[in-house]
Amino acid sequence: MSDQAVNNQAALIEETPFGEKTPAGKEWTKVDKRKPGAAIVRRFVRDRHLYLMLLPVIGYYLIFKYAPMAGEIIAFKDYRFVDGIFGSKWVGLRHFRMLFESTDFWRVLRNTLLLNVYNLVLGFPVPILLALLLNEVRREWYKKTMQNLLYLPHFISWAVLGGIVIAMLSPSTGVVNMILHNVFGIEPVYFMASSNWWPFAYTMSGIWREAGWGTVLYLAAMASIDPQLYEAAKIDGASKLRQIWHITLPGIRSTIAILLILRMGQFMDVGLEQTLVLQNQSVLDVADVISTYVYRVGLQNASYSYTTALGLFQSVIALILVVTVNRLIRAFGERGLW
Amino acid sequence: MKMSGAKRQAGSVWTGANYFILALLSLAALYPLWYVVASSFSSSRAITAGEVFLWPVEFNVLSYRRLMEDGQLFVAMKNTVILTAVGTLFNIVMTVLAAYPLSRRRLMGRNSILMLITFSMLFISGIIPNFILVKFLGLMDSYWGLWLPALISTYNLFVMKTFMEGLPEEIEESAAIDGAGDWLILVRIMLPLCKPIIAALSLFYAVGWWNSYFSVLIYISDTTKQTLSVKLYQMILQVDQSLLTNVSGSEGASQIVLTPEGLKAAAIVIAITPILLVYPFLQKHFVKGVLIGSVKG
Numbered sequence: 001m002s003d004q005a006v007n008n009q010a011a012l013i014e015e016t017p018f019g020e021k022t023p024a025g026k027e028w029t030k031v032d033k034r035k036p037g038a039a040i041v042r043r044f045v046r047d048r049h050l051y052l053m054l055l056p057v058i059g060y061y062l063i064f065k066y067a068p069m070a071g072e073i074i075a076f077k078d079y080r081f082v083d084g085i086f087g088s089k090w091v092g093l094r095h096f097r098m099l100f101e102s103t104d105f106w107r108v109l110r111n112t113l114l115l116n117v118y119n120l121v122l123g124f125p126v127p128i129l130l131a132l133l134l135n136e137v138r139r140e141w142y143k144k145t146m147q148n149l150l151y152l153p154h155f156i157s158w159a160v161l162g163g164i165v166i167a168m169l170s171p172s173t174g175v176v177n178m179i180l181h182n183v184f185g186i187e188p189v190y191f192m193a194s195s196n197w198w199p200f201a202y203t204m205s206g207i208w209r210e211a212g213w214g215t216v217l218y219l220a221a222m223a224s225i226d227p228q229l230y231e232a233a234k235i236d237g238a239s240k241l242r243q244i245w246h247i248t249l250p251g252i253r254s255t256i257a258i259l260l261i262l263r264m265g266q267f268m269d270v271g272l273e274q275t276l277v278l279q280n281q282s283v284l285d286v287a288d289v290i291s292t293y294v295y296r297v298g299l300q301n302a303s304y305s306y307t308t309a310l311g312l313f314q315s316v317i318a319l320i321l322v323v324t325v326n327r328l329i330r331a332f333g334e335r336g337l338w
Numbered sequence: 339m340k341m342s343g344a345k346r347q348a349g350s351v352w353t354g355a356n357y358f359i360l361a362l363l364s365l366a367a368l369y370p371l372w373y374v375v376a377s378s379f380s381s382s383r384a385i386t387a388g389e390v391f392l393w394p395v396e397f398n399v400l401s402y403r404r405l406m407e408d409g410q411l412f413v414a415m416k417n418t419v420i421l422t423a424v425g426t427l428f429n430i431v432m433t434v435l436a437a438y439p440l441s442r443r444r445l446m447g448r449n450s451i452l453m454l455i456t457f458s459m460l461f462i463s464g465i466i467p468n469f470i471l472v473k474f475l476g477l478m479d480s481y482w483g484l485w486l487p488a489l490i491s492t493y494n495l496f497v498m499k500t501f502m503e504g505l506p507e508e509i510e511e512s513a514a515i516d517g518a519g520d521w522l523i524l525v526r527i528m529l530p531l532c533k534p535i536i537a538a539l540s541l542f543y544a545v546g547w548w549n550s551y552f553s554v555l556i557y558i559s560d561t562t563k564q565t566l567s568v569k570l571y572q573m574i575l576q577v578d579q580s581l582l583t584n585v586s587g588s589e590g591a592s593q594i595v596l597t598p599e600g601l602k603a604a605a606i607v608i609a610i611t612p613i614l615l616v617y618p619f620l621q622k623h624f625v626k627g628v629l630i631g632s633v634k635g
Contacts (some may be wrong), residue, residue, distance in 0.1 A: 049520035050439035065458035071467030149364035157549030159567035163574040311464025
């Protein structure tokens with residue numbers, strides 16, 4: 001499937017009397033102009049099998065996407081399972097007030113934002129640099145091999161990777177501390193139990209899993225740069241570094257911009273599973289984020305309404321961010337998300 | 339175009355350095371996995387003394403034997419296979435059922451339905467309302483509680499819809515003129531044309547199921563239904579003492595005590611082996627899937 005085919009497709013489209021886009025030359029889509037009501041019925045009957053296909057799909061979205069959205073109202077109630085959502089008492093904004101007055105809220109909000117900043121500042125440039133290196137490889141088998149090896153961690157679950165990270169960083173048996181001790185004479189560092197080291201270990205493990213996979217789109221963008229530009233630069237005597245600076249990087253600028261903006265859209269969220277498997281009691285002051293707090297306090301202590309208020313706060317901010325981001329994408333002259 | 343000798347040399351130094359750095363980085367990406375493999379085959383003494391670095395020290399398979407005797411990990415693996423296979427099948431059927439009608443531009447109300455779906459992607463309802471819904475539907479401790487809420491990934495739906503919109507319409511038209519209905523067109527014409535995208539999305543869905551952790555953690559408490567990720571992480575947090583001290587009957591007198599580290603390493607290796615085995619065959623589909631999706635996400 002290429003862009004070319006999509007464009008050809010677009011060229012075939014024409015407007016119908018009803019303003020709906022239909023493929024050109026399709027006789028069976030042309031319906032009676034004079035009786036719009038009858039036309040709607042006829043179109044519905046004609047496509048009845050398509051609507052039948054959509055029935056379970058719409059049911060799915062209503063039950064499993066929209067019902068939980070409606071369920072957010074328990075943030076304004078004192079939810080008890082026996083009373084149900086409708087039977088529980090309204091309490092207005094009490095849970096929100098409690099939230100904003102609690103130190104927990106500010107702690108998890110700060111941690112969520114901080115870990116995001118680390119991920120962004122340290123993690124975002126890595127796939128770009130990696131893609132630049134891969135793009136310079138001319139031997140196809142070597143490039144393919146390196147890509148496959150670098151992609152691999154992305155396909156392994158955090159439960160497994162978390163176990164590996166903990167094993168490697170263990171102060172008594174981990175290989176990292178062993179090297180630090182034997183080569184540099186440093187005393188064992190409790191990476192996973194120290195509030196200073198934990199965010200670093202967290203960020204690095206995230207880079208380990210995702211950096212290689214993150215190169216896919218950049219490499220695709222680089223592959224579509226006109227090779228003649230490089231030829232011309234070589235004739236002008238430009239070095240490799242100059243070619244990267246003046247041709248490759250400008251060539252992937254719009255990809256970088258879109259991915260950066262998309263990344264910003266997830267700013268209220270950090271990977272739930274990654275955080276959950278890497279955190280432990282001794283680092284909760286830096287490792288507890290909104291989603292893990294909701295899980296721990298909401299589900300394990302059954303304070304449903306209070307943590308739903310927190311979740312709702314997060315969702316609303318995230319929605320605002322996504323909408324803003326989409327505006328930005330369009331302002332950049334790119335196609336937005338909608 | 340002619341290059342001076344010095345410049346050509348600088349170019350090859352650059353290339354050499356680049357190849358070397360890449361090799362180093364990919365080894366760094368792989369080393370933690372290798373380290374676990376080496377640990378899993380090492381003796382408990384060597385692990386405790388921190389001697390394992392690159393190769394197994396005092397090679398043995400006791401950790402594996404202990405895990406096999408216990409058997410729980412294999413129950414978890416069987417569960418994960420079922421969860422993944424059925425879950426992926428449901429995902430693909432539902433995604434096709436959604437993508438095909440929505441890719442037909444003539445469909446009345448298409449835009450309204452698309453808007454309904456898009457909005458659900460933007461506003462993510464929190465953990466608690468979803469949990470209450472699953473509990474209300476009586477799906478706790480059942481795989482249906484995992485499958486049903488995750489029937490469609492909206493992102494994947496849009497990828498497939500875009501793919502179907504790009505197929506040439508003439509094929510479908512001629513079938514319609516020959517009297518084929520929508521179902522026949524879908525099964526006999528669209529599905530064969532969509533093979534590459536179905537392959538790519540099946541893989542994305544399957545990897546998601548194979549790795550699923552959090553939903554299993556909150557919805558499944560029945561230990562006989564536990565999946566690999568959850569089982570494994572429980573082991574990583576705390577290895578059952580009975581696994582460490584019991585001696586297998588055949589070993590007789592010698593009291594062999596295992597280390598938690600060795601057992602965990604062996605469990606991790608067992609869990610990732612299936613992924614490592616299929617990975618080389620699937621790799622090209624993964625990349626293709628991402629690239630098709632990026633045409634218009």
